[in-house]
Amino acid sequence: MVSPIVEAPAPTVSSTPGLLPPSRSQVSVRGVGKRFAARKGAAVVALEQVSLDILPGAFVSVVGPSGCGKSTLLLAIAGLERPTSGSIVVEGEEVKGPFPRMGIAFQRDSLLEWRTVLDNVLLQADLRGRSRSGYIERGRALLQMVGLEAFASHYPHELSGGMRQRVALCRALLHEPTLLLLDEPFGAVDALTREQLNVDVSGICEVSNVTTMLVTHDINEAVFMADAVVVMTSRPGTVAGIVEVDAPKPRTHGFRSDPAFLRAATAVRELLEATGGFRR
Amino acid sequence: MADVLSRSTETPSGPDEPVETPTRLRHVIQRGWVGQVGLVLVSVVAIVAIWELVVVVFSIPKFTLPAPVSVASTLFHSTGSISSDIAVTVEETIVGFAAAIVVGIPLAVAIASSRLVERLVYPMLVTSNAVPKIALAPVFIAWFGLGSVPRVVMAAMLALFPIVISTVVGLVGVDPALILLGRAADAGSSRIFRLIRLPAALPSILGGLKVGVTLALTGAVVGEFVGGNTGLGYVIEQAQGNLRMSLAFAAIVLLAVIGVVLFYLIDLLEHLFLHNRRKAS
Incomplete structure (x- = not known):
């Protein structure tokens, strides 16, 4: 299963030819494992021998049942969680801490209630110790892109869940990241807003030309936005397989009834069923 | 316009129709500033009236429970002579409170x-x-003498615990995702503290200050x-020794006023700092 966008070599072949040359892949995960020490009994194995390559500009979804380690994998790539084995290389550099040109957004929008919408977006510059004056214009432009320019001086509690999540996305993109990591960013919004956000984010990522990794437990969402879907199984978390979604981006609402979408979604479901992610 | 006017004269027409004026009045009483103060006044007047009635009906002697009228008169005549005592108590409280902060x-x-x-x-x-910190009062007097120092220490000791606990609770209770966000942006712990932890803990800290x-x-x-x-x-203790209960009660009323004023000063700070935040959900 060789994909032009994502490749998951068999666990043992990290040195075998056939892998993408490291210079071509933006994120390269090799044999990554993560164990959490348990207070009693055996350690919990969150990830075991996970390998994959993500090409520049790709949108990759990672989908799998709860506890399959997909969030742990994202945090490891983000440099926020140290793997217990294997290595992760982002843009040619071994990950030892947060990669400077990385943007991240979590399930809860994590907006600061005491900052206005624009100030929340500019938090990215503040946290990095950069002068915010150089970012105000970009902050406003990002807000305009997600249709929130009129809300720049509003406070988060005045916004709906979907609007808040779009602000969080602007914050993640403020410093022009080359890698965007989304950890279930649409988990807390209602179903209709979620479908709209899927379209919005698909467009934004395409425009920003940012490589994106989305972790989700929603198969339709995973397929809708992605070039390729990495399916994981749990206990221990491993890559069960990769399903390609062969259709141009950005995606629009109509893509949900496109044969390519349905084919890929079915393939993901079958893969989950075959690997025990679904009970028959 | 005519329609609105004619309707407003027709209502209330039946038992199911919302009766507008009384509802709005109740709304003003419950929510409005004037209404709130009014309600407080009503309860104060009621308590004073019951107090006065009890003293008169049961002819309670003045040195047991003075009537509100005599307390008010003492308050009016003696506040000047105990003004230095008022100042002393306020100063000790503020200095002790500041030290606790x-x-x-x-x-x-x-x-x-x-963790360590x-x-x-x-x-x-x-x-x-x-x-029980009251048990420490004689010890403080032995250590710091009879001046204002032992009182300030006592004030600080009592105020310290809630301030420390609520600040710790506020700082520790910050959403871990916010901290993760800071770490992802490669912010050091001091920057995370300044931009995220401290402002996030502010409501809890102000609660502790109250x-x-x-x-x-x-x-x-x-x-x-x-x-x-x-x-x-000291005024209360002396008054009680001399059976001048109305003076003791006057001092107690003054203490209540001081306590309420200090409380609402912190409340005001809270409104200034937190007015933009979501109401407690």
């Missing part, structure tokens, strides 16, 4: 950011809080009971 908040920051400090200091703090400022007043008065010859606590 200066010691308590950095201590709380240290406890919240270091937490394990070293927390049990001691809990133990010292478990000791409890603390009232306890500081209690501490100052307890200190005055035990030693020295100034302050409203």
